Amino acid sequence: SQQGEEDPQALSIQEGENATMNCSYKTSINNLQWYRQNSGRGLVHLILIRSNEREKHSGRLRVTLDTSKKSSSLLITASRAADTASYFCATDEGFQKLVFGTGTRLLVSP
Amino acid sequence: DGGITQSPKYLFRKEGQNVTLSCEQNLNHDAMYWYRQDPGQGLRLIYYSQIVNDFQKGDIAEGYSVSREKKESFPLTVTSAQKNPTAFYLCASAPGFDYGYTFGSGTRLTVV
Numbered sequence: 001s002q003q004g005e006e007d008p009q010a011l012s013i014q015e016g017e018n019a020t021m022n023c024s025y026k027t028s029i030n031n032l033q034w035y036r037q038n039s040g041r042g043l044v045h046l047i048l049i050r051s052n053e054r055e056k057h058s059g060r061l062r063v064t065l066d067t068s069k070k071s072s073s074l075l076i077t078a079s080r081a082a083d084t085a086s087y088f089c090a091t092d093e094g095f096q097k098l099v100f101g102t103g104t105r106l107l108v109s110p
Numbered sequence: 111d112g113g114i115t116q117s118p119k120y121l122f123r124k125e126g127q128n129v130t131l132s133c134e135q136n137l138n139h140d141a142m143y144w145y146r147q148d149p150g151q152g153l154r155l156i157y158y159s160q161i162v163n164d165f166q167k168g169d170i171a172e173g174y175s176v177s178r179e180k181k182e183s184f185p186l187t188v189t190s191a192q193k194n195p196t197a198f199y200l201c202a203s204a205p206g207f208d209y210g211y212t213f214g215s216g217t218r219l220t221v222v
Contacts, residue, residue, distance in 0.1 A: 030207075030208065031208055033210055033211075035211075035213075040198075040216075040218075041215060041216065042116075042200055042213035042214050042215045042216050043153075043200065043202075043211070043213040044213070045210035045211060045212070045213075048208075048209070048210050050208075088152060088153070092207075092208075096141070096158070096160055096207055097143065097155060097158050097168070098143075098155075098211065099155070100145070100152045100153040100154075101152050102151060102152040103152055
């Protein structure tokens with residue numbers, strides 16, 4: 001089952017610009033998580049937002065959650081070339097396991 | 111340093127062979143997971159385990175098997191029944207429900 005779906009599939013920006021990625025999901029959730037994956041590597045956990053939270057910050061990252069619309073967004077401010085990676089949202093499904101979306105490929109050019 | 115280790119990094123399998131991918135963690139996490147990632151795709155869950163000696167099938171368990179005899183170890187066997195095993199395999203662990211996952215660096219399996 002594929003719970004989350006990211007949009008856009010690919011995003012290309014210049015260093016210093018902000019990057020926004022969106023995630024939509026289908027069923028009710030307890031939490032939603034965002035991960036980063038550099039090419040050919042494992043995923044790195046970025047942030048977890050619970051269903052009773054609307055916004056969360058971590059450094060240059062800002063995540064919002066709208067449970068009424070079943071959607072979330074990840075904002076990366078002042079992007080750097082090192083932010084180039086794929087970004088995945090993941091939602092818990094039926095407890096105890098995460099279901100991942102198909103990801104957004106972000107390219108940040110110097 | 112605590113972490114999760116997958117080995118080998120690259121693995122080549124001949125037709126009809128079973129191969130086992132190793133996943134070890136020293137984070138004292140109860141839960142462990144195996145995901146498969148195909149090129150340009152998201153992750154699909156193969157198997158997961160919440161506790162030693164117990165595991166559940168994920169969405170694509172056919173052709174795979176696992177064991178959880180120790181808390182720190184969750185090996186995945188790709189059997190000959192898996193007809194399209196070429197993929198990137200990722201192991202993850204978590205302290206429990208409602209936590210982020212820690213991922214290993216992955217094993218890239220290729221059928222030759």
